[in-house]
Amino acid sequence: MNSSVVMPIIGYMSSPYREKFGIPRQPNLVQVESYIEMVEPYNDVLAFEGIEDFSHLWLLWQFHDNKNNTNTLNQEPKFRSQVRPPRLGGNQKVGVFATRSMYRPSPIGLSVVRFVRVEKHGKSVRLYVTGSDLLNGTPILDIKPYIQYSDAIADSVSGYAQDEPIRKMVIWMETAQLQQQYLLKLGILNKKILDELEQVLSLDPRPAYQNDIERVYGMCFAELNIRFTVDENNITVIAVESNQ
Template identity: 70%
Template sequence: MTELKMPIIGYMKSPYKEKFGIPRQPNLVQVESYIEMVEPYNDLLAFEGIEEFSHLWLLWQFHDNKNQQESQKFRPQVRPPRLGGNKKIGVFATRSMYRPSPLGLSVVQLKAVKKVGKSVRVYVTGSDLLDGTPIVDIKPYIQYSDAVITAQSGYAQDEPERMTVIWTESAEQKKQTLLKHNTLTAQIVNELEQVLALDPRPAYQEDAERLYGMLFSAINVKFKVTAKGVEIQELEELL
């Protein structure tokens, strides 16, 4: 069988610094990020006319999937988080990262294409990509053919519920300090709250006393999940 080789056209720059906490589907959180195009694809002529489209398809590579790198053995079944992380179903009936080909597909909203020095950047919102993710291709989203209103989505027919995000007194004080010193912005705070509202814990973990840590943008946020909601306990600056 002939091996398919695809060029990397750019790399995603996003506030998601680790896999933990990344929304499990695109467009659940309106986080802003951008694709840094690489030569020879950093040419504005390649994007002429793209401003007429509101959304784009991104084809990308799972580059930080250590389990798949260590073992190339095909796994015909996986445990989707949406089903609690316990029930197994066929890998081709999921969007699991543990696939024969480590490729992902996401729809994002186009904000702008800008020339920054010698770089060309494609700014988007709604991405579910880890910082540094290799981008293989960019295609326009076609509303009349790509949006299937009557589609059935099996176990993922409905959007996940969102939880209330609560700032403890100490975390609120730290947030205000970081905002004052420009380590945080109101936009980053809003994006962080959107991410935490989706409950980023693994599906099989429901320990109300456990303190979780998540890297996001330039901070490490520590939180608990209780019956009240997601409680932000601490904020730490990343050095």
């Protein structure tokens, strides 16, 4: 029996998440706008006819930048029967099929996002969404409409991930505020990106096992490099610079 399946890539995600550090651990925690650039022959606007009647979509995608998995869908990745979910502090192991870990037998992800619009740019077709948790450049395997009456289960139970993570307050040091104002003046930063950035930071992007309040962390978001510290209640931005 053939143990592998070859799937076509229909497009690639364009998002402000330029590295895995900082990506929300679930979709719809941060309302960042991103878009899927469709590739031939799937860049046909007729393929999206009727999609505006749905508020949300399912995206099926590939974990393409996971060094512990193979990089293609027709090769078998290294199998881990147990992983350490961040929601359990990164210390407790559970079965891989009881998690959404990237370390899976098939490097496939599933995210529900909010539909925004479809735009045609020359020969290109772009599908705009918000709430994505996908790295920039993520290959998209399929797009399906979210069906409210069947996909939303009112009495569902989500184990150790039943509640949304607690958000921290984002504080800007004076030097970082001056840098922020300078980047706003240059047009490198705008109010929309600033709001999205603060949403990302409020979720505490650190790995679960890191809790050093003295450590300065760095993160790339859109065209920005951000440095910050974390304590029990706050994220303190100490610097924000352009990476252009």
